[in-house]
Amino acid sequence: xxxxxxxxxxxxxxxxxxxxxxxxxxxxxxxxxxxxxxxxxxxxxxxxxxxxxxxxxxxxxxxxxxxxxxxxxxxxxxxxxxxxxxxxxxxxxxxxxxxxxxxxxxxxxxxxxxxxx
Amino acid sequence: xxxxxxxxxxxxxxxxxxxxxxxxxxxxxxxxxxxxxxxxxxxxxxxxxxxxxxxxxxxxxxxxxxxxxxxxxxxxxxxxxxxxxxxxxxxxxxxxxxxxxxxxxxxxxxxxxxxxx
DNA sequence: GATGGTGTGTACTGGTTAGTATACAGGACA
DNA sequence: TGTCCTGTATACTAACCAGTACACACCATC
Numbered sequence: 001x002x003x004x005x006x007x008x009x010x011x012x013x014x015x016x017x018x019x020x021x022x023x024x025x026x027x028x029x030x031x032x033x034x035x036x037x038x039x040x041x042x043x044x045x046x047x048x049x050x051x052x053x054x055x056x057x058x059x060x061x062x063x064x065x066x067x068x069x070x071x072x073x074x075x076x077x078x079x080x081x082x083x084x085x086x087x088x089x090x091x092x093x094x095x096x097x098x099x100x101x102x103x104x105x106x107x108x109x110x111x112x113x114x115x116x117x
Numbered sequence: 118x119x120x121x122x123x124x125x126x127x128x129x130x131x132x133x134x135x136x137x138x139x140x141x142x143x144x145x146x147x148x149x150x151x152x153x154x155x156x157x158x159x160x161x162x163x164x165x166x167x168x169x170x171x172x173x174x175x176x177x178x179x180x181x182x183x184x185x186x187x188x189x190x191x192x193x194x195x196x197x198x199x200x201x202x203x204x205x206x207x208x209x210x211x212x213x214x215x216x217x218x219x220x221x222x223x224x225x226x227x228x229x230x231x232x233x234x
Numbered sequence: 235g236a237t238g239g240t241g242t243g244t245a246c247t248g249g250t251t252a253g254t255a256t257a258c259a260g261g262a263c264a
Numbered sequence: 265t266g267t268c269c270t271g272t273a274t275a276c277t278a279a280c281c282a283g284t285a286c287a288c289a290c291c292a293t294c
Contacts, residue, residue, distance in 0.1 A: 087187035
């Protein structure tokens with residue numbers, strides 16, 4: 001699960017090349033944690049932060065929240081909430097899509113988005 | 118979140134009307150927990166059990182695992198795993214389906230099931 | 235009236251989560 | 265040379281999680 005840390009560090013350093021405001025300390029301050037904690041999280045020395053902290057971090061680093069959560073081995077509680085409301089429906093749907101290729105999933109995404117419901 | 122407990126108790130008592138093997142003690146034994154713990158879980162005095170225990174309980178009571186997990190405020194880690202693999206795709210899909218009526222979701226379920234991929 | 239079943243109350247626990255607080259060493263630059 | 269910034273090491277913690285262990289009181293019924 002240290003993909004999370006690697007990703008964050010690389011993303012932050014990349015941003016920092018263009019803006020010194022992305023030092024570890026400044027980002028830590030922006031998202032409201034101790035610099036030592038962010039340091040350890042980036043190096044995978046501690047488990048990834050909580051969902052709330054990850055989402056603030058995603059905001060600060062301008063990356064997709066769901067992606068950063070996934071790298072941390074988590075799923076947004078917003079998505080879980082949707083599933084929890086209709087568990088059998090979403091359970092079957094998601095299990096059914098497990099092995100579908102990306103393009104097939106994407107087709108459904110679009111079908112839903114441009115929904116003719 | 119005591120819907121979980123109520124549901125379990127009612128389901129168990131219903132089953133017990135036809136089969137005395139569904140006493141609290143016997144079910145607890147079957148799923149491998151202490152009777153006092155199952156008692157408290159049924160009355161909502163403790164938080165719902167872990168995912169693994171809930172799934173064994175669902176098996177013992179012959180109910181859908183996803184449904185019982187949902188009543189416990191959880192989502193199967195199997196489903197989370199599917200989402201975690203393609204977070205942006207599934208993130209958008211699920212968010213997009215949040216407010217769709219059941220029949221629309223069901224249509225997609227069928228579309229996936231009878232997949233013409 | 236003991237035995238065996240039922241559910242429940244009380245007390246405790248080891249491990250995990252999500253961090254804080256503080257001190258430290260190295261480099262830039264004035 | 266001092267001071268300011270960088271990242272990191274060390275030590276600690278309050279709250280929560282997922283239970284266990286055991287004793288208790290209440291019924292049946294033999």
